[in-house]
Amino acid sequence: MIVLFGVFLLSLMVxxxxxxxxxxxxxxxxxxxxxxxxxxxxxxxxxxxxDVALTEAAIGxxxxxxxxxxxxxxxxxxxxxxSSNRILALSVVAVTTLIVIYATFDKPRFGDPLAPVHQxxxxxxxxxxxxxxxxxxxxxxxLASFRGYDTLGEVFVVFTAGIGVLFLFGARPPxxxxxxxxxxxxxxxxxxxxxxxxxxxxxxIPFILLFGFYVQFHGDYGPxxxxxxxxxxxxxxxxYALLEGEAQALRVIPHxxxxxxMAGGALLYGGVGVASLLLGGNFLDYSVLAADxxxxxxxxxxxxxAGVGITVTGVLLSVFHAFAxxxxx
Amino acid sequence: MELLGLYHYWVFAILLMIGFYAVIAKSNLIKxxxxxxxxxxxxxxxxxxxxxxxxxxxxxxxxxxxxxxFSNPLPQVxxxxxxxxxxxxxxxxxxxxxxxxxxxxxxxxxxxxxxxxR
Numbered sequence: 001m002i003v004l005f006g007v008f009l010l011s012l013m014v015x016x017x018x019x020x021x022x023x024x025x026x027x028x029x030x031x032x033x034x035x036x037x038x039x040x041x042x043x044x045x046x047x048x049x050x051d052v053a054l055t056e057a058a059i060g061x062x063x064x065x066x067x068x069x070x071x072x073x074x075x076x077x078x079x080x081x082x083s084s085n086r087i088l089a090l091s092v093v094a095v096t097t098l099i100v101i102y103a104t105f106d107k108p109r110f111g112d113p114l115a116p117v118h119q120x121x122x123x124x125x126x127x128x129x130x131x132x133x134x135x136x137x138x139x140x141x142x143l144a145s146f147r148g149y150d151t152l153g154e155v156f157v158v159f160t161a162g163i164g165v166l167f168l169f170g171a172r173p174p175x176x177x178x179x180x181x182x183x184x185x186x187x188x189x190x191x192x193x194x195x196x197x198x199x200x201x202x203x204x205i206p207f208i209l210l211f212g213f214y215v216q217f218h219g220d221y222g223p224x225x226x227x228x229x230x231x232x233x234x235x236x237x238x239x240y241a242l243l244e245g246e247a248q249a250l251r252v253i254p255h256x257x258x259x260x261x262m263a264g265g266a267l268l269y270g271g272v273g274v275a276s277l278l279l280g281g282n283f284l285d286y287s288v289l290a291a292d293x294x295x296x297x298x299x300x301x302x303x304x305x306a307g308v309g310i311t312v313t314g315v316l317l318s319v320f321h322a323f324a325x326x327x328x329x
Numbered sequence: 330m331e332l333l334g335l336y337h338y339w340v341f342a343i344l345l346m347i348g349f350y351a352v353i354a355k356s357n358l359i360k361x362x363x364x365x366x367x368x369x370x371x372x373x374x375x376x377x378x379x380x381x382x383x384x385x386x387x388x389x390x391x392x393x394x395x396x397x398x399f400s401n402p403l404p405q406v407x408x409x410x411x412x413x414x415x416x417x418x419x420x421x422x423x424x425x426x427x428x429x430x431x432x433x434x435x436x437x438x439x440x441x442x443x444x445x446x447r
Contacts, residue, residue: 003333010340017347017367026359033363040370048400049377050387055412056373064366064416071359071423075430079357080437089354097346104338111334111383113398118382122401130390138388138402139409147406154410161417168424222389227413312413319420326427 002046009043027069027077034065050223051139054215058231063316066238070323133297135220143225144301148284151304152269155311159266162315166259169322191243201243208236216309220298226305230312237313238320246324253317261314269307272300337378344371356438358426362419369415373408380404 016036020029037060044053108115129141143151191197216229241249273284281288286300344367351364380401388402430436433444 007333007336010336014340014343014347017344020363020367021347021351021355021360026357029360029363033366036367036370040374043374044377047377047381048385048387049380049405049408050389052373052377052405052409052412055409059412059416060370064419067416067420067423068359068363071427074427075359075436079355079360080439086354089350092353093346093350096349097342100342100345101339104335104342107335107338109334110337110378111381111385113382113385115379117379117404118401122403125402126388126390126399136390136392138390138399139405142402142406143409150406151410154414157414158417161414161421164421165424168421168428171428223387225409227409231413315417319417319424322424323427 006043006046009039009046013039013043024079024081025077026072026079030065030068030072033068034061037061037064051137051225051228054223054228055231058228058235062235063231063238063320066242066320067323070320074323074326132294133301134294135298135301137220137222137224139223140219140225140301140305144304145284145286145297148273148304151308152273152284155266155269155308158315159262159311162262162318165319165322169326192245198243201239205236205240208239209233212236216305217302219305220301226308226310227312229305230309231316233309233313234316234320237317241320241324246321250321250325255318255321258314258318258321261310262318263314265307265309265311265314267307268310269304272303272307276300337374341371341375341378344368344374358429358436358438359423361438362422362426365422366415366419369411373411376404376408 013036016032016039020032020036023029023032037056040060041053041057044056108117125142125146126138129135129138133141133145135141191201212229212232212235215224215232216226219225219229237249237253240252272286272289276285276288277283279288284300284304287293287296289296289299348364348366348368348371352361352368355361355364380403382398382400385398385400388399388405390399391397426436429441433441435441435444
């Protein structure tokens with residue numbers, strides 16, 4: 001039954017992707033991308049990846065859609081019909097699809113416990129986590145502790161991308177360019193005139209924020225962690241900005257604070273690594289952070305997850321404000 | 330059943346190539362970025378599919394449950410971070426597109442090349 005549901009979801013995803021590519025209207029394409037991400041998240045959940053499903057739902061269906069829409073507001077919604085060398089592209093794509101599908105016949109059967117991917121280091125993670133780190137969620141344990149270097153790198157990639165966007169938008173926009181926005185948007189009023197979104201949104205925002213913090217601090221025990229929490233908290237603030245106008249949102253969380261968050265989270269993560277060095281351990285070896293190695297692991301994971309959450313929130317909000325504030329400079 | 334077991338991989342191949350088609354054949358830069366994110370999602374799907382174990386459950390160890398089968402946590406960790414990095418790089422790409430629009434007045438590849446040739 002679950003397999004059939006999976007097949008249904010996957011087929012829906014293919015249909016959505018085809019519709020995204022075919023439509024000439026970019027607004028429609030972006031909304032369909034949101035649906036695509038939601039289907040993908042449901043599919044991840046069926047494949048036992050609860051953490052990934054949470055991330056995809058918060059980021060793919062939530063924040064990514066908002067970013068694409070705010071970019072569309074600056075660039076225009078219609079795609080020209082001209083499509084360069086379509087036949088050539090189609091034939092390349094068709095041939096490659098067939099080759100990849102041919103290659104899948106050599107793959108281990110879906111769900112095979114004896115597949116090579118399950119033989120190497122993964123069983124070790126599952127066996128060692130209870131004694132060395134003692135938190136229930138193995139994904140968080142691998143992410144934050146065993147492979148902390150990777151995650152540090154990823155956090156800095158996110159940080160760098162945020163800096164890049166701020167740099168790109170540091171240049172002044174040329175005069176009379178861009179599509180004219182609506183009057184309300186020009187004045188930064190958001191959806192203040194619309195009663196129902198405003199009332200519903202105001203009710204929802206505290207709960208979204210609360211859920212974000214729950215995901216942040218419960219990440220050791222259930223699905224969640226800094227990446228997801230950062231995205232959810234950013235989504236709550238973005239919702240506030242959409243409802244109350246972006247200027248009001250910047251009054252609540254000023255630009256300087258956002259930049260501080262971006263850098264501060266990454267520094268906190270790196271700082272934990274340096275602290276473990278100074279206490280006589282290896283870089284990002286949390287065992288030395290407390291008298292008991294397992295307690296040290298708990299403390300280290302809490303701190304670096306906080307760092308991840310802070311950086312992700314800061315970067316996503318700064319990027320949103322950079323796009324949304326572009327027109328009014 | 331044998332073929333149903335490969336269905337996930339086929340969907341991966343098809344999604345990958347739908348995204349790739351949008352990247353190479355479409356002239357609109359935003360459409361290209363959307364194609365790139367579909368391409369990216371397809372790769373995520375491949376990784377998560379490979380991590381699934383028959384009869385398994387999400388890799389969260391519960392006290393008192395013996396002999397539980399867990400799906401592979403490693404691909405999930407890789408993809409979790411990749412999703413967040415993906416949105417950051419997409420945002421950077423969108424930023425570049427917006428700047429191109431401001432400088433060239435168009436985000437169609439053919440128009441941009443024409444302006445460059447002048």
